[in-house]
Structure formats: C-alpha cells, structure tokens
Amino acid sequence: MKKTSFSRKLLYSLWVMGVILLPCTSMAQDAFELKAALTYNFAKFTQWPESRLNETSAWEICYFGNQYHDSFMGLSNKKLATQPVTVIQLSDISKIEQCDVVFIDANSRGLTHRLLLAVENKAILTVSDISGFEMQGGMIEIVEQDKRLYFKVNMQVLEASGLKISSQVLKLALEVKR
Amino acid sequence: MLKLNITFYTALLGVFASTNSIAAESNSLDLSLQELLNVEVTSVSKQKQPLSNSPAAIYVVTSENIHNSGATSIPQALRDVPGLHVAQIDSQKWAISSRGFNGRYNNKLLVLMDGRTLYSPVFSGVYWEVQDTLMADIERIEVIRGPSAAMWGANAVNGVINIITKHSADTSGGYAELGAGDYEQGFAGFRYGSTLSDNATSRMYVKGHNKDSLEHDQQDLGDYLVGPSTSVDKDNDWTHLQVGGRVDIELETGTSLMLSSDWYRTQMQQTSYYPTLVGPSYLEYNSDEVNSDGFNLLSKFTKALSPTSQYSLQTYYDYAKRDDDWYGFSSETLDIDFQHQLLLGQNHNIVWGLGYRFIKDDFDPSTIIVSSESASTRTNLWSTFVRDEMTLIDDELWLTLATRVEHFDYTGFEIQPNIRLMWQLNKKNNLWASVARAIRTPSRVENNLSVNAQNIPPSVESPLVSIWVAGNENYQSEEIISYELGYRVTPAKKWSFDSTIFYNDYDQLRSALNSTTDFSTFPNYISQYLTFENDLKGHNYGFEFSSMWAATDDLQFKLNYSFIQNEFGENQSQNTDAPEHMLSTMMDWSITDDIDLNLVWRFMGDAYVINTNDLSTKTIDSYHGLDIGLHWAVTPDVLLSAFGKNLLHPAHLEYEGENYQFPYRVGPSYYVKASLTF
Numbered sequence: 001m002k003k004t005s006f007s008r009k010l011l012y013s014l015w016v017m018g019v020i021l022l023p024c025t026s027m028a029q030d031a032f033e034l035k036a037a038l039t040y041n042f043a044k045f046t047q048w049p050e051s052r053l054n055e056t057s058a059w060e061i062c063y064f065g066n067q068y069h070d071s072f073m074g075l076s077n078k079k080l081a082t083q084p085v086t087v088i089q090l091s092d093i094s095k096i097e098q099c100d101v102v103f104i105d106a107n108s109r110g111l112t113h114r115l116l117l118a119v120e121n122k123a124i125l126t127v128s129d130i131s132g133f134e135m136q137g138g139m140i141e142i143v144e145q146d147k148r149l150y151f152k153v154n155m156q157v158l159e160a161s162g163l164k165i166s167s168q169v170l171k172l173a174l175e176v177k178r
Numbered sequence: 179m180l181k182l183n184i185t186f187y188t189a190l191l192g193v194f195a196s197t198n199s200i201a202a203e204s205n206s207l208d209l210s211l212q213e214l215l216n217v218e219v220t221s222v223s224k225q226k227q228p229l230s231n232s233p234a235a236i237y238v239v240t241s242e243n244i245h246n247s248g249a250t251s252i253p254q255a256l257r258d259v260p261g262l263h264v265a266q267i268d269s270q271k272w273a274i275s276s277r278g279f280n281g282r283y284n285n286k287l288l289v290l291m292d293g294r295t296l297y298s299p300v301f302s303g304v305y306w307e308v309q310d311t312l313m314a315d316i317e318r319i320e321v322i323r324g325p326s327a328a329m330w331g332a333n334a335v336n337g338v339i340n341i342i343t344k345h346s347a348d349t350s351g352g353y354a355e356l357g358a359g360d361y362e363q364g365f366a367g368f369r370y371g372s373t374l375s376d377n378a379t380s381r382m383y384v385k386g387h388n389k390d391s392l393e394h395d396q397q398d399l400g401d402y403l404v405g406p407s408t409s410v411d412k413d414n415d416w417t418h419l420q421v422g423g424r425v426d427i428e429l430e431t432g433t434s435l436m437l438s439s440d441w442y443r444t445q446m447q448q449t450s451y452y453p454t455l456v457g458p459s460y461l462e463y464n465s466d467e468v469n470s471d472g473f474n475l476l477s478k479f480t481k482a483l484s485p486t487s488q489y490s491l492q493t494y495y496d497y498a499k500r501d502d503d504w505y506g507f508s509s510e511t512l513d514i515d516f517q518h519q520l521l522l523g524q525n526h527n528i529v530w531g532l533g534y535r536f537i538k539d540d541f542d543p544s545t546i547i548v549s550s551e552s553a554s555t556r557t558n559l560w561s562t563f564v565r566d567e568m569t570l571i572d573d574e575l576w577l578t579l580a581t582r583v584e585h586f587d588y589t590g591f592e593i594q595p596n597i598r599l600m601w602q603l604n605k606k607n608n609l610w611a612s613v614a615r616a617i618r619t620p621s622r623v624e625n626n627l628s629v630n631a632q633n634i635p636p637s638v639e640s641p642l643v644s645i646w647v648a649g650n651e652n653y654q655s656e657e658i659i660s661y662e663l664g665y666r667v668t669p670a671k672k673w674s675f676d677s678t679i680f681y682n683d684y685d686q687l688r689s690a691l692n693s694t695t696d697f698s699t700f701p702n703y704i705s706q707y708l709t710f711e712n713d714l715k716g717h718n719y720g721f722e723f724s725s726m727w728a729a730t731d732d733l734q735f736k737l738n739y740s741f742i743q744n745e746f747g748e749n750q751s752q753n754t755d756a757p758e759h760m761l762s763t764m765m766d767w768s769i770t771d772d773i774d775l776n777l778v779w780r781f782m783g784d785a786y787v788i789n790t791n792d793l794s795t796k797t798i799d800s801y802h803g804l805d806i807g808l809h810w811a812v813t814p815d816v817l818l819s820a821f822g823k824n825l826l827h828p829a830h831l832e833y834e835g836e837n838y839q840f841p842y843r844v845g846p847s848y849y850v851k852a853s854l855t856f
Contacts (some may be wrong), residue, residue, distance in 0.1 A: 002413050007221065007762075022392060030219075034206055034217060036206075036216055038211070040216065041210075041211045058597055074205070074752050075207065078207065080188040092521065092527075093521075094524070096485065109345060114486070115480070115485075116432050117484065117485055118485030120431050130347075131345065132347030132379055132426070135347070135376070135377055135428055136428045136431075136434070137431040144219060146218050147218050147814065148219065149214070149215060149217075149219060150215065157555065168211075169211065172211060178773070
C-alpha cells in the first residue's frame, strides 16, 4: 500500500513535470491552427467593399474539411472591424454565397471547380492550401515549404471581385500574380 | 506491481494528453501575420485521418502510410488493409481479394488507377506485376469492401480498389530515390514536376527495379511432381521499367483538363509445369522468360456549369501485351465515360453517367490453351448509371438509391441496384446499412477458351485421359446479393473505431461438373471436356474492424482485424477460402523531429487453396510477421530509410498459384533506401 502511494507521488510529479516541460521543448505549431490563423489575418487585412462594411451582420468565415473543425472554431470569438465572426463548416458549395471568407482544404480539391465558379466576381475572399489554387483562380494559396508556411496572392482575381488586400500583406507574399 | 504498471501508463498517458491540450490552447490567433509565417510547422505532411463519412466499408491507404511502410509496389501497400487478403505467389505474382475468393485470377475485385480499369477482360483479375507507378506519386488508395457496382460497374463484386495519383501541382520539383537489399536487389525512381505556363503544371517520372527470386522448397510440391521437377530452374526474378507523366491544365474558371500516360516493360522468370501427351509423367517442366509491356493514354475534362452542376468526360486507351510460356495475349481497350453531378434543391445530390468500352484482343494459343473463336475477338460494353443521395433529415439521415444498367456482348443486359442508408446518431456515432446486387461478367477464358487442366496417365483400365476445362458461350454472369451493416464511433478525439458486418449470398457461381468425352483419338488417348456452367451457389459472412488511437501527435496505433466464414459446400471448384482470421497492428512513432519508426505485426490464419491437379484442398498454414521501417531525415531534403519485412517467421507459403505454377516461399527480407527532394 505504502509502495503504491509513493509510486503515485512519483508519477504525479512526473506528470506535472511533463505538463510543464514538454510543451516548452518546441515552438512548433500544428499546421491546422496556423492555417486558420492565417485565414483570419488575410480577412483582417482585406479592404472590403463599403457596402459590406455598412452591413451590421456578423462576418461569416466558412471552411471545408472536418479536420479543421477545432482550428476554425477558435475564430468564433474574434472580430473583424466592429462585427463579430461566425464560423461555418461547409460540405458543399450550395451555401457558399452567405460567406465572406472561404477556406478550402487540400482534401477537397474535387470541389474547387464549382467553388471558384460560384464565387467568381463576388466579394468573397478565397483561401486554400491546395497546390495550384492561385493558378486555378483562387485568391490566396497557402504553401508549405521547409516546415514554414508561405502564401501566394492572385491580384487579378482579387481585383475582379472588388476586394483589395493591404500592401503589408503583399510584401510578405511568396508570389503575387498581377 | 501490476497496479504500479497501470498507474505508470495512466500517468504516461496524462503526459501525452497534456502536451496536446497545451498545444491547442496556446493561441496562434494572437500572432501577427509576420509571426505566423515564422512559426515552425510540426505536422507538415501529416493528415489527420477522420473516419469516412460514407455509407460503405471504406479504408484509405494514405500517401503517408505508403511512405512509412516503404512499400515498393502497390500490392505491398495493400497489405494490412482490413478485409483484404494480400498474398504473394512468387517474386512477381500476387493474389489479392476482398472478402474471400482469392486467386491469381481473382475475378471479383475491380481495380482502377485514376479511373482507368486495371481488371483484365481476358483471364479476369488483375496482373498486379504490371500495375505500377512511382509510389511517391500516389495520393491515396481507397479500398471499398463489398459490392459497389452501381457506381463503379461490373466486377465490383467483393470490392473496389481505387488508386489515385497526385495532382501534378502537388509534385513540383525534383524527387529521386535509390534503394537495394536482398529481395529488392535494386530500385530507382526519379520524378520532375514543373510549371509549364500560367495555367498548367506537369510531371514526368521514370522508375525501375530488379527483384530477386523467392525460394522454392520441394516439400511444397505434391509427391508426383518432386522427382521430375528437380532438374528445372526455379528462377522467378523480375525486372521492371516504367516511364510516365501527367499534365494538369486550368482552361478557365471551373474548367480543367488532365492528361496522363504511362509505358512499361517487364521481364519475369517463371517456372511452370503443364500436361503433355508424353510419358512417363505426362508433365512437362519449363523455365522461361515472360515479357510483358503496356501503354496507356488518359484524358479527363472537367467543367463546372454552375455552382450546383458539373460534368466530366474521361477517355482512355490502354494497350497490354503478355508473352507467357503457355499463351500469348494482347489487348487494346478504348473507354469513354461521361459523368454529370447535379445538386437538386437542398436534398438531392445526383450523379448520372454513360459509358462505353471497346476491347479488341489477340490470343496466341498453345498446346494447353486453345480458342474456339478466332484469335482476335472484339467486345463492347455499354453502361449507364444514376445515383441519388437524398438528405432525409438534415445532418442526421441520408438515403442513397443507385442503379446501373449494362449491356455486355457475352451476357446481354444486367441490372445492378444498390440502396444505402446512413444515420448519424450524433457527432460521435454513425450507423449505415446497405443492400446491393452486383454481377461478375464472364471473361474470354470462360466464354471461348479451353484449358488443358490435367492429363491422367494411362492404366490397365483406361488409356491416357486428357482433361480440359472448356469455355461456354452460354456462360452467364455470377451474381451476388450483399447485406452490410456498419458502425463508426469516435468516443474521444484521439480514438476511432470502424466496424462492418456483412452477409453475401452468391448465385450462378462458376462450376465445371458436367463432362463430355471425345473418343476420336482413341486408343492413343481420350479427351474429357468439363464445361463451365453456373451451377454453384453459396454464402459467406464476416466481420471487419479497424481502430486508431493517436496517443500523441507523434505516436499512433492502429489495429485491424477481419473474420470471414465461407459456406460453399464441397463443390467449390474455382476459388480460395480467405483466412478466417486476419489481424494487423501498427505503430507509427516520430521519435524525434528527424527520426521515425514504423512497426507492423500481422497474423494471417490458415488459408485453403484448390489444388487444380486433383481438385483437392490444400492448407496454407497460418503465419505471422513483423515489418520494421526506420526513417532518418538527415536534412529536410535527404531521407535515409531502412526496412525489414516479414521478420520473426521463417520463409513460408503465403499462397499457391492456380494452374501450372510452382509454389514459392516468402521469407524475411531487408532493404535500405535514400530519397532526395530538390
């Protein structure tokens, strides 16, 4: 009995140490979290049309991909300008027009044909980690290289849809298609 | 002591669990854009594997699984998929099946690569040795157990294997790999992907390998074969060379075109024995070189018409040629496939399609396989299908109705309907059920070829009897009606379970029970013809289970198990009973940022194969084995790997090929590999 309680104490200390020490060993982060955070930042540095800013409804950030559920839910207590953010998980294109921002993950490549047609010339910011997304007609493509995230911007598509993105953001881009 | 252990592990779990929760809480949302771009990403290549959400028994082999296992061929990548019986026959040949009926010429499994069927229309089945691509270019392999003919077409009786290669935008830059070992005597692969223009990406690859013979043990032969076979060479080594490429073009918003092509040449040593009219054994032993080559060209045009409507038009040409010792064969296939997806209202997701396939073949007969038709035959297959996935209750209940109508030259019209229901009880629990009918169309061998199966030496009572299995132009399709029930549960974020039970009712299965005798060559010998008919029936049932536990982001465990019980009576003349029990456990562990360890331990129960010489049943003993993969990322671009396969168990039979083939043993093997990205 005594032995058990000693070992319990020992293990408890180990556990506590583990909790404290392990997370400190690396500054690395889950790619899912980072992509959600990037998407939010892109939205923040976008100049939205006056008409959208005058609306009082919440900002709708939509995403595809079940595995991004937790990462995007973290955005739901954020704000853009003065309005709160609402996060919506989508599984098909039919409800896309209500969104202000759409993130589509690499597993949903098959949906991009209809998605890009649905948002064409609309003030909806499209972000994805699908390779070639910017080439397909998406606005911002997140790229993974050497354990870092980078992004490419397609200005032609942004301009056609009436969105502008801050020059601060463009400076950080890996590539800007004009 | 036991208690201590339990507490210790619980504490260890606590440590693992806490790492996760802390990582999740530290908020990257508060970082600036600049800061976000400076954070190192932990799980660059890792894709979390959420359970499938479709009402079918689906298992996905991801590119990461393939990378971890170091699989150098597609069959190797399919080992350990629950419900699949994957067995190596010799260096090149494999028998792969889902839910029983295994065989080198397994005719109840449909295999596709990027929409191109790999199922051979001649002998049925898949020549796995010539189905290849650069393993690093495979995005995923979807394995659907059970019939899904309504979506995929005839011969998707016991399952569909869908090999999907990466989009060329996902393979930009250079990749090279080089490896060698004992069985893997040497392999090399090279790929280069580039951006062709503003709207097009491409890749080219070349790969080749040399694999050693598997060992042959005389103990595995029947007594009557041992003596005369000692003088024949048992080599079964294998050389393969393949080149190919793919181009993806974005034509305009929502419209794309994909073109791909592959060419291969393969050389295999093969030892066979077959019946002759010459005594004393009336068997001839031969070692020869089999040559096979092939070419394919595929195009797929996809266009979105509106946000709720999209179609695709796929066309391909496939050429395959094989020069075997006992027959020669070439086929040309032209396939056109149109599909249209349409969302009607909020509740109907409809896909319908039309397809046409033309096959021209050329058969080169031998003394043991002859054709009653002309050497070259042409067949046409027309098909149409429709599937409606209906949402009955939002986010809770779905009903899928599907059916396919096909017209095939040999058998006429066939209807293959399917009904599926899925009920999402809550976020964690998901139930589905399916009833489906599927058919297996006859191959050329069953329609108009005759195969000399065996010669019975003359005796006092009888002259030499030459036994032939003969094709029958009235031979019909085999039929299955399958009932499935699936349950998926995710009790906690890091745990998932997927299970299926099934009952399959087979009818019109192949039989060869009735014979006619030809006395025209008496007294030299007489010929007995066993004609293919559809007189057998039977059923099987089973249970499949797979589970995953992500202990931490760096440590994952998997357990796959399947059970099957076959009830085909005693007259089963065509196929193999799969092992009743198949089990595999896997561990994927990222020990440090640069070192990964992957372990697989598997157990395969006894399997039963039909001895084609006397139609007796032969037991392939159960075996187990351990695979080890160790990966070291020397730099982000250079990876060194070492693999051990089939360890802990001496060389053993995994399977014995039907008709004329020698048995070979699979034993432990090792290889190392270096891969470079640039």
